[in-house]
Amino acid sequence: MKNILVILTFLLVIAGVGIFSFYYFGYYEKGTMSGKVMRISEKGLIFKTYEGKINLESFGALRGASPIQEVFDFSVEKSNAKAISDLQRVSLTGERVNLHYIKRYAKFFWRGESLYFIEKVERSVDKNKVE
Numbered sequence: 386m387k388n389i390l391v392i393l394t395f396l397l398v399i400a401g402v403g404i405f406s407f408y409y410f411g412y413y414e415k416g417t418m419s420g421k422v423m424r425i426s427e428k429g430l431i432f433k434t435y436e437g438k439i440n441l442e443s444f445g446a447l448r449g450a451s452p453i454q455e456v457f458d459f460s461v462e463k464s465n466a467k468a469i470s471d472l473q474r475v476s477l478t479g480e481r482v483n484l485h486y487i488k489r490y491a492k493f494f495w496r497g498e499s500l501y502f503i504e505k506v507e508r509s510v511d512k513n514k515v516e
Contacts, residue, residue, distance in 0.1 A: 407490070408489075408490045408491040409491075409493065411489070411490055412487040412488060412489050412490070413488045413489065413490055413500075414487065414488035415485075415486070415487050415488075416485075416486060416488075417483050417484065417485050417486070418439060418441060418457060418483070418484050418486060419441070419481065419482070419483045419484070419509065420439045420440050420441040420442055420457070420481065420482070420484075421439065421440050421442065421475075421479055421480070421481055421482070422437060422438075422439050422472055422475050422476040422482060422484075423437075423438040423439060423440050423456070423476065424437055424438045424476060425437040425461070425469070425472040425473055425476050428498070432494060432495040433463065434460060434463065434495075434496065434497045434498065435460060435461040435462075435463065435469055435472075435497070436458070436459070436460055436461075436497065436498055436499065437458070437459050437460075437461065437472060437476075437503075438456050438457065438458055438459075439456070439457050439459065439482075439484060440454060440455070440456055440457075441455040441456070441457055442454065442455070457501070458498070458499045458501070459484065459486060459499050459501045459502065459503050460496070460497025460498060460499040460501065460502050460503070461497070461502065461503045462496070462497070462502060465503070465504070467506075468503050468504065468505060468506050471506035472503070472506055475506065475508065480508065480509065481509040482506055482507060482508055482509055483506075483507040483508075483509060484503050484505075484506055484507075485503070485504045485505040485506075485507065486501050486502060486503050486504060487501075487502050487504060488500050488501050488502075489501075489502060
């Protein structure tokens with residue numbers, strides 16, 4: 386009986402580690418969003434995380450329609466220093482950027498407030514602008 390209890394406990398621990406790893410390292414979606422970064426800030430009392438907002442400025446189906454204001458929240462891993470500095474820079478200039486992101490399965494309080502995590506910031510090129 387004692388042997389079965391030890392084996393069952395071991396299997397439960399292995400299953401728990403597997404499920405946690407899946408939710409921590411796995412992601413549900415990978416993509417790109419484009420817009421203007423409105424804010425990037427470091428938040429938290431004990432666990433500091435980087436949180437931001439982007440204005441996607443999508444347009445309606447009608448030609449010449451005014452833009453629809455759609456705000457999107459995102460997080461950035463603290464280890465991604467390049468993306469954090471790029472986001473801070475473009476939030477001050479107001480330029481349009483492409484944000485490459487992944488959407489995770491679950492939130493962890495020490496990682497960020499959003500399911501969407503920015504991996505890379507790409508500056509948009511204005512084709513109408515002559516340099």
